[in-house]
Amino acid sequence: MHFLETLLGMQNRTPFITTQEYKAAQMKQYLDLCERIVDEGEWVNNERTGKRCLTVINADLTYDVSKGEFPLVTTRKSFWKSAIAEIIGYLRGYDNAADFRALGTKTWDANANQNEVWLNNPYRKGEDDMGLCYGAIGRNFPKPDGGHIDLLKQIIDDLTRGVDNRGEILTFYHPGAFHMACLRPCMYSHHFSLLGDTLYLNSTQRSCDVPLGLNFNMVQVYVLLAIVAQITGKKPGKAFHKIVNAHIYEDQLELMRDVQLKREPYPLPTLKINPEIKTLKDIETWVTMADFEVEGYQFHEPIAYPFSV
Numbered sequence: 001m002h003f004l005e006t007l008l009g010m011q012n013r014t015p016f017i018t019t020q021e022y023k024a025a026q027m028k029q030y031l032d033l034c035e036r037i038v039d040e041g042e043w044v045n046n047e048r049t050g051k052r053c054l055t056v057i058n059a060d061l062t063y064d065v066s067k068g069e070f071p072l073v074t075t076r077k078s079f080w081k082s083a084i085a086e087i088i089g090y091l092r093g094y095d096n097a098a099d100f101r102a103l104g105t106k107t108w109d110a111n112a113n114q115n116e117v118w119l120n121n122p123y124r125k126g127e128d129d130m131g132l133c134y135g136a137i138g139r140n141f142p143k144p145d146g147g148h149i150d151l152l153k154q155i156i157d158d159l160t161r162g163v164d165n166r167g168e169i170l171t172f173y174h175p176g177a178f179h180m181a182c183l184r185p186c187m188y189s190h191h192f193s194l195l196g197d198t199l200y201l202n203s204t205q206r207s208c209d210v211p212l213g214l215n216f217n218m219v220q221v222y223v224l225l226a227i228v229a230q231i232t233g234k235k236p237g238k239a240f241h242k243i244v245n246a247h248i249y250e251d252q253l254e255l256m257r258d259v260q261l262k263r264e265p266y267p268l269p270t271l272k273i274n275p276e277i278k279t280l281k282d283i284e285t286w287v288t289m290a291d292f293e294v295e296g297y298q299f300h301e302p303i304a305y306p307f308s309v
């Protein structure tokens, strides 16, 4: 092997890097996407928000959960508990911003309560209602012939008994319910796969606010694979995160280009999940943000990016 490598000159092409440098390199995927948008993005008018977005189409990010590559942004302070609270709320089937707040995130307040179109929607059930989106669809998917399916429960049951039917898809996407929700789901599909006892995840996102949303979405894809592997008794493998429309809003561009992209990333931290979380019921009933810990998080100053409702 050594002889072959020398012969092929491979030793020169695979420089030795430390674990810390390797982990810092993981953040490069995020920074490369930000830079690509700044350098090559095209301006697109967005009717819903009334703002222009610098936009690129298609990005593929990978997180190796087996190696603990927790993709937390270090070039600004990231509110990771808020991101985890969002994904746990989706898994619980929440449809109300108050429930998300109780779990530890205010991120749905604006979409539930500050959007004129939604406030005037006859389907809105009052203060904090988000309508039929995310977990309210995925945990209760309407069947055309009547009744509902709990997609997540079916997936967990299959994976726990070692079955991957090649369609273990948790989808939040139901075009027939869009008019009954405050927003269409952005990260709308999570497809689980088993190879032996290793679990993989392919997550798909149709629309991505790279400075704000992606900061959270990377954490969520990682946590989703880690926690589903934990409760189904499988080893986590890699999570593949596909983004279609990746954008930076016009009022975020300067902070991204002139502040965040000028900073050097730190090594990535490590995520610890309470090993006592063993079933879907545990996630539904007693899990709180205290069951998640991040170790060794070094970060730059927070940046308050403008949020578009």
Ligand SMILES: Nc1nc(=O)c2c([nH]1)NC[C@@H]1CN(c3ccc(C(=O)N[C@@H](CCC(=O)O)C(=O)O)cc3)CN21
Binding pocket: 078, 079, 082, 105, 106, 107, 108, 111, 183, 209, 212, 213, 214, 215, 216, 303, 304, 305, 307, 308, 309
């Ligand atoms: N324009 C837009 N971008 C999004 O990323 C987004 C939406 N809308 N609507 C639905 C959800 C809500 N999400 C949000 C909402 C707010 C923050 C936010 O304000 N983040 C701040 C502070 C977070 C905190 O203190 O918890 C940040 O600095 O990350 C992030 C994601 C992601 N989604």
Ligand SMILES: O=c1ccn([C@H]2C[C@H](O)[C@@H](COP(=O)(O)O)O2)c(=O)[nH]1
Binding pocket: 048, 183, 184, 186, 187, 207, 208, 209, 210, 212, 213, 214, 217
């Ligand atoms: O998890 C999320 C949720 C939302 N976003 C962003 C992406 C867009 O900027 C808006 C949604 O607007 P649409 O007009 O429905 O595309 O929210 C995100 O990045 N991540």
